[in-house]
Amino acid sequence: MTLQERDYEVIWHPFTHQKNRKPPIPIVKGLGTLLFDEQGNEYIDAISSWWVTIHGHANKYIAERLYQQALTLEQVIFAGFTHEPAVALAERLLPILPNNFSRIFYSDNGSTSTEVAIKMALQYWWNNSTSTVDSLPLTVDGFKRSTESGKRKTILAFKDAYHGDTFGAMSVSDRSVFTLAFHDKLFEVLFIDTPNETNIEGLKTIIDREGDNIAAFIYEPLVQGAGGMRMYKAQWMDELLKTVKVYDIICIADEVMTGFGRTGRLFASEYMTNKPDIICLSKGLTGGTMALGVTACTDRIYQAYLGDDKMKTFFHGHSFTANPLACTAALASLDLLLKEECLDKIKWISEENKSFANRLMPYALRLTPNKIKNMRTLGTIIAFEIDKGKDEYLNDIATTITQKAFGQGVYLRPLGNTVYIMPPYCITKEELAKVYETIMMVIK
Ligand SMILES: *Cc1c(COP(=O)(O)O)cnc(C)c1O
Numbered sequence: 001m002t003l004q005e006r007d008y009e010v011i012w013h014p015f016t017h018q019k020n021r022k023p024p025i026p027i028v029k030g031l032g033t034l035l036f037d038e039q040g041n042e043y044i045d046a047i048s049s050w051w052v053t054i055h056g057h058a059n060k061y062i063a064e065r066l067y068q069q070a071l072t073l074e075q076v077i078f079a080g081f082t083h084e085p086a087v088a089l090a091e092r093l094l095p096i097l098p099n100n101f102s103r104i105f106y107s108d109n110g111s112t113s114t115e116v117a118i119k120m121a122l123q124y125w126w127n128n129s130t131s132t133v134d135s136l137p138l139t140v141d142g143f144k145r146s147t148e149s150g151k152r153k154t155i156l157a158f159k160d161a162y163h164g165d166t167f168g169a170m171s172v173s174d175r176s177v178f179t180l181a182f183h184d185k186l187f188e189v190l191f192i193d194t195p196n197e198t199n200i201e202g203l204k205t206i207i208d209r210e211g212d213n214i215a216a217f218i219y220e221p222l223v224q225g226a227g228g229m230r231m232y233k234a235q236w237m238d239e240l241l242k243t244v245k246v247y248d249i250i251c252i253a254d255e256v257m258t259g260f261g262r263t264g265r266l267f268a269s270e271y272m273t274n275k276p277d278i279i280c281l282s283k284g285l286t287g288g289t290m291a292l293g294v295t296a297c298t299d300r301i302y303q304a305y306l307g308d309d310k311m312k313t314f315f316h317g318h319s320f321t322a323n324p325l326a327c328t329a330a331l332a333s334l335d336l337l338l339k340e341e342c343l344d345k346i347k348w349i350s351e352e353n354k355s356f357a358n359r360l361m362p363y364a365l366r367l368t369p370n371k372i373k374n375m376r377t378l379g380t381i382i383a384f385e386i387d388k389g390k391d392e393y394l395n396d397i398a399t400t401i402t403q404k405a406f407g408q409g410v411y412l413r414p415l416g417n418t419v420y421i422m423p424p425y426c427i428t429k430e431e432l433a434k435v436y437e438t439i440m441m442v443i444k
Contacts, residue, residue: 041409044410052288054424069325083324109293111293121155152215158219159194163254203243221255221276242274253269253279255269264350278296292329345426405439
């Protein structure tokens, strides 16, 4: 049996309608920006394998560091134990993160990093509102238990947000086809539009009205990824954050996608003067080689967990918390990312994207009037919509584009009718030119 046939018998793929599914493409090898199939055909991975592979596939340096670590210590329980890669990674991350963060909490992936952030923020208010456990009424089963989850209950989030697929993360994500089956199980969230010059005053009015009830504000800074690569301006976000901060609301920047150079700076939060209290990282953190999540918090948050009261412990953890291999991959990835060569490369891709955007729009309009719209770029990301059918994730045009581009040796995976590229930083001049050419061809 072929790999495809064996897959068909036993595998359930993510985000994939299983009935009439197309056989998945077996990939046997990766190298740099390239993926190789069983026939030896190569494809440029223009979306960094779901936005994670920042240094390309099968990176030798990261692989060697992983190998050495695997021979030394592959995993150890992280409650009551510690190890060099976890501590070294925290020591390296804290000085480069976009605020004075004081603690690193490890988990497994992007969804768990936002899940941790939401729990951390809610329990911050609970810890601060409940003076001691002894002051709580005794319940019938003899436990001291708070009936309240802190006096601030509301979480603020953006429409079209995506923060992951676990229940807390789904709750703070926009209600969409992704969450349709679970709406009655998701907690209530106050959703607002992303800020712009026309709605900013209205948004500030909402914050002024609800501010004292809002525990936390979770946002994807400047680019809403899975929601369709929607971009909004730093200037208006900064205004919104300023108002949010007047009410002491805990600001959670979900930089799972935007982190590690994607937007042209190390972190998208650097574009704003108002900084987050909590930041969530994953995806590019390990260079896309291992699953790892980081939730970093400022000392203000951490202090709320330092009382004598054991009930105020943050009771959260995962079997693979701070896995030594994953932490080692992250350390190696940071070595590569912070090299001048790589930072220059990010700048170069950003410039190339801008000039391609300027070229593509007039070209497309000549060929197919009004068939593409909303051309936008930020750092290494470029996106636009094909003006055909509805602007939504289920738009069938995505499959057509993927197939057409694949025939040219470029892997694209539009979000509905939103076409975007987000290449590994190691992409060469020729490869990037080929990706652009392919996009022009597909539009034609
Ligand atoms: C991908 C993503 C997540 C979820 O990360 P997973 O590792 O897929 O669970 C959360 N937030 C943002 C902004 C993302 O892009």
